Amino acid sequence: MNDLLKRHLSPQDDGGAFADAVLLRAAGALHRRRTAAERRTVGPAWATLAAWARPWIIAAIVGLGVAIALPALQRPAPEAAAEPSLTADLVGASTGTSYVLAETLGN
Amino acid sequence: MEGDAALAVRAAAGDRNAFGALIERYQAAVRRLTRAVTGDTHDADDAAQDAFLSALDRIETYDSARPFGPWLMRIATNAAIDLVRRRAVRRADALDERSPVRGPTPATDAEAGEIRERLAVALRALPERQRVAVTLFDVEGYSHAEIAAVLEIPEGTVRSDVFHARRALRVALEAFDPGRQLEER
Numbered sequence: 001m002n003d004l005l006k007r008h009l010s011p012q013d014d015g016g017a018f019a020d021a022v023l024l025r026a027a028g029a030l031h032r033r034r035t036a037a038e039r040r041t042v043g044p045a046w047a048t049l050a051a052w053a054r055p056w057i058i059a060a061i062v063g064l065g066v067a068i069a070l071p072a073l074q075r076p077a078p079e080a081a082a083e084p085s086l087t088a089d090l091v092g093a094s095t096g097t098s099y100v101l102a103e104t105l106g107n
Numbered sequence: 108m109e110g111d112a113a114l115a116v117r118a119a120a121g122d123r124n125a126f127g128a129l130i131e132r133y134q135a136a137v138r139r140l141t142r143a144v145t146g147d148t149h150d151a152d153d154a155a156q157d158a159f160l161s162a163l164d165r166i167e168t169y170d171s172a173r174p175f176g177p178w179l180m181r182i183a184t185n186a187a188i189d190l191v192r193r194r195a196v197r198r199a200d201a202l203d204e205r206s207p208v209r210g211p212t213p214a215t216d217a218e219a220g221e222i223r224e225r226l227a228v229a230l231r232a233l234p235e236r237q238r239v240a241v242t243l244f245d246v247e248g249y250s251h252a253e254i255a256a257v258l259e260i261p262e263g264t265v266r267s268d269v270f271h272a273r274r275a276l277r278v279a280l281e282a283f284d285p286g287r288q289l290e291e292r
Contacts, residue, residue, distance in 0.1 A: 001245070001273070001276060001277060001280065002245045002246065004222065004226060004280070005226065005241070005242070005245055005246055005276070006139070006245075006246045008223050008226045008227065008230075009138075009139035009140075009142045009143055009242065009246060010135060010138075010139055011134075011135060011138045011139075011142075011148070011152075012148075015130075015131065015134040015135060015138075018130075018134055018138070018152060018155070018156070019127060019130045019131055019134060021156060022130050022134075022156050022159045022160065023123060023126065023127055023130070025156060025160055026126060026159070026160055026163055027123075029160070029163055029164065030118075030121045030122075030123050030126060030163070031121065032121070033119065033120060033121030034120065034121030034122075035121070036121075037119075037120040037121055
């Protein structure tokens with residue numbers, strides 16, 4: 001009797017047309033669900049990124065700023081150091097010149 | 108093969124293929140059940156479509172720790188009963204006018220046609236709940252406990268429903284007498 005009942009109740013088709021009909025009717029609902037799911041996925045991802053990455057972004061910006069500013073701060077130091085040696089050179093040169101002149105004049 | 112729960116999760120996210128796979132997997136069982144309740148292939152397919160759409164609509168309520176089949180069958184049962192009641196309100200006399208079987212009956216096999224006719228008449232004579240219970244038990248292989256969960260009735264009531272439905276169908280098939288049935292009507 002079970003087989004008979006099953007045969008009596010079973011659809012006569014393979015179900016393809018039925019599935020297509022249901023999917024057609026469900027197209028709008030599926031689209032709405034996809035959109036909502038995408039929104040749910042993108043939303044938390046952005047929030048996580050914002051919460052997690054913000055200190056790193058700030059640290060990276062500060063680091064970059066320091067890296068750019070440091071050589072600029074260090075540049076005047078060699079210039080200041082160069083001045084005495086230049087003076088010394090000039091003094092040295094003038095001493096040498098005076099010596100040459102004195103020798104020449106002395107002779 | 109991907110499990111029902113995984114497919115349900117994907118369908119909930121709007122995955123057409125996942126929902127299509129669930130339809131493919133359960134369409135025959137759902138259509139048999141709705142056919143048992145409505146007694147008509149066209150109404151059965153309408154109710155089955157409504158059931159799948161309703162299932163998609165409330166798929167968040169499905170508990171993935173439990174089997175998907177009974178959950179869907181409950182929705183299908185309700186969809187079929189709702190459709191029968193809507194139709195009854197619209198066309199109060201439709202059940203008497205309509206032929207019990209609209210599906211293709213093999214014209215060449217008169218005996219098979221007669222048995223189908225007997226079965227259809229016997230099924231139609233059963234209360235809705237008994238039709239669902241016997242279909243789920245004998246055709247779909249659900250347990251009494253599962254059917255009790257589907258119909259939200261005690262397990263003992265399901266046993267009783269299945270027993271009475273089987274007896275009625277057996278009587279109808281074994282000792283069918285069209286003349287006597289007409290008299291009884």
